[in-house]
Amino acid sequence: MNVHDSERIAGLLEQAGYAPAADDCPDLVVFNTCAVRENADNRLYGNLGHLAPVKAKRPGMQIAVGGCLAQKDRGEITRRAPWVDVVFGTHNIGSLPTLLERARHNAEAEVEILETLEVFPSTLPTRRESTYSGWVSISVGCNNTCTFCIVPSLRGKEKDRRPGEILAEAQALVDEGVLEVTLLGQNVNSYGVEFGDRLAFGKLLRACGDIDGLERVRFTSPHPKDFTGDVIAAMAETTNVCHQLHMPLQSGSDRVLKAMRRSYRSGKYLDILRKVREAMPEAAITTDIIVGFPGETEEDFEATLDVARQARFAGAFTFQYSKRPGTPAAELPGQLPKQVVQQRYERLVELVNQISWEENKTRVGRTVEVLVAVGEGRKDSATGRMSGRARDGRLVHFVGTPEVRPGDVVEPVVTYGAPHHLVADGPLVSHRRTGAGDAWEAGHTSKTPGVMLGLPTVGPPPTPAASGHGCG
Numbered sequence: 377m378n379v380h381d382s383e384r385i386a387g388l389l390e391q392a393g394y395a396p397a398a399d400d401c402p403d404l405v406v407f408n409t410c411a412v413r414e415n416a417d418n419r420l421y422g423n424l425g426h427l428a429p430v431k432a433k434r435p436g437m438q439i440a441v442g443g444c445l446a447q448k449d450r451g452e453i454t455r456r457a458p459w460v461d462v463v464f465g466t467h468n469i470g471s472l473p474t475l476l477e478r479a480r481h482n483a484e485a486e487v488e489i490l491e492t493l494e495v496f497p498s499t500l501p502t503r504r505e506s507t508y509s510g511w512v513s514i515s516v517g518c519n520n521t522c523t524f525c526i527v528p529s530l531r532g533k534e535k536d537r538r539p540g541e542i543l544a545e546a547q548a549l550v551d552e553g554v555l556e557v558t559l560l561g562q563n564v565n566s567y568g569v570e571f572g573d574r575l576a577f578g579k580l581l582r583a584c585g586d587i588d589g590l591e592r593v594r595f596t597s598p599h600p601k602d603f604t605g606d607v608i609a610a611m612a613e614t615t616n617v618c619h620q621l622h623m624p625l626q627s628g629s630d631r632v633l634k635a636m637r638r639s640y641r642s643g644k645y646l647d648i649l650r651k652v653r654e655a656m657p658e659a660a661i662t663t664d665i666i667v668g669f670p671g672e673t674e675e676d677f678e679a680t681l682d683v684a685r686q687a688r689f690a691g692a693f694t695f696q697y698s699k700r701p702g703t704p705a706a707e708l709p710g711q712l713p714k715q716v717v718q719q720r721y722e723r724l725v726e727l728v729n730q731i732s733w734e735e736n737k738t739r740v741g742r743t744v745e746v747l748v749a750v751g752e753g754r755k756d757s758a759t760g761r762m763s764g765r766a767r768d769g770r771l772v773h774f775v776g777t778p779e780v781r782p783g784d785v786v787e788p789v790v791t792y793g794a795p796h797h798l799v800a801d802g803p804l805v806s807h808r809r810t811g812a813g814d815a816w817e818a819g820h821t822s823k824t825p826g827v828m829l830g831l832p833t834v835g836p837p838p839t840p841a842a843s844g845h846g847c848g
């Protein structure tokens with residue numbers, strides 16, 4: 377969601393006349409912050425501290441801070457870092473160019489935080505980095521109240537976009553050559569709650585199936601309590617919907633799930649997985665799990681291990697619980713010592729890695745369809761390997777040929793299953809050139825490399841060592 381917002385920010389700025397900086401002396405640096413993971417504020421203030429001497433030398437350079445931390449810290453940001461020019465929140469991304477202009481004209485900082493969404497971010501212009509895949513927001517905000525989560529207080533109540541708008545955006549992306557769309561929402565399968573249609577998400581998946589040229593549809597993240605049979609049927613029966621499911625478990629202990637205010641129980645969770653696999657035997661299922669929630673006992677933790685064993689996840693984002701000020705869980709008794717959390721975390725990581733490795737080994741010998749990626753698709757000079765994602769979301773490293781470009785579709789045969797990826801070292805069974813590959817090649821050969829306007833998300837992408845939690 378946050379990275380998608382960054383694309384909107386870049387698009388807005390381009391529309392307002394900004395261009396990517398040609399060197400490392402930009403006139404504007406924008407931080408789009410995330411508050412889900414631990415230490416996001418330390419990282420933000422650390423990064424701002426690094427910019428203070430730069431700003432002192434070049435007072436014309438503007439610095440803006442947006443995203444969830446800005447929504448949370450508001451005026452605190454300009455108090456702690458008075459060299460910041462603009463602070464904007466999660467609900468008013470569209471105001472950024474105006475606020476920059478006002479701050480420049482008035483020669484003073486502008487802090488503008490709204491309490492409700494001004495304009496749905498997806499209606500703002502965008503500057504996408506990828507020619508072959510795109511995010512499409514279907515909803516923003518969340519009506520749940522998970523006790524560890526800061527998202528509802530920073531992103532607000534769920535707001536749903538109308539299906540027609542979503543499908544028009546997906547169609548427009550396909551018209552530009554995009555092959556893969558990921559539907560985004562804090563809780564995608566409660567989509568429709570705002571306009572009173574409980575089956576809206578399944579219908580939306582089926583409608584995506586009617587978009588000619590759209591080869592892959594994914595979504596993130598669903599909530600187990602809202603995961604209904606009609607969504608499973610829509611996934612199984614709509615040919616372009618990928619058989620991949622990322623569904624947060626968070627804990628395998630019913631007692632802890634209750635304390636987290638997650639209203640499903642482990643039995644229901646496993647039952648959903650059983651139904652998904654009945655309908656789609658090859659579905660790759662991944663999850664988010666928090667270790668060390670306040671009051672978690674050894675028995676509770678064992679229950680999580682047990683569900684992980686039964687669920688046989690293709691991958692899991694594992695998180696050590698850490699307090700988020702302002703969340704109910706931060707006030708709960710029974711906060712666990714760091715070493716207990718660390719030790720449980722290591723046991724869980726070992727188990728989920730072992731299972732994902734076993735699952736990946738079962739893929740050896742199979743031909744997989746891979747959408748070649750940029751970044752992930754950078755050629756490894758030592759091995760000649762390129763990378764991309766299989767339809768089920770698995771990362772595949774394969775031996776490319778000089779003709780293969782990011783955005784193309786190839787079919788290699790898997791020769792090795794590693795814990796977190798597949799390797800395909802043989803010749804390609806097929807290589808399909810695509811419009812997305814043509815677009816990548818055109819952009820790649822005509823553009824000189826430059827430094828983008830500063831649009832980092834604060835903090836690294838989630839890794840097994842991350843502390844916090846996923847959404848949904």
Ligand code: SF4
Nearest residue numbers: 518522525527847848
């Ligand atoms: S964890 Fe996900 S479902 Fe729970 S409150 Fe946060 S965003 Fe909503």
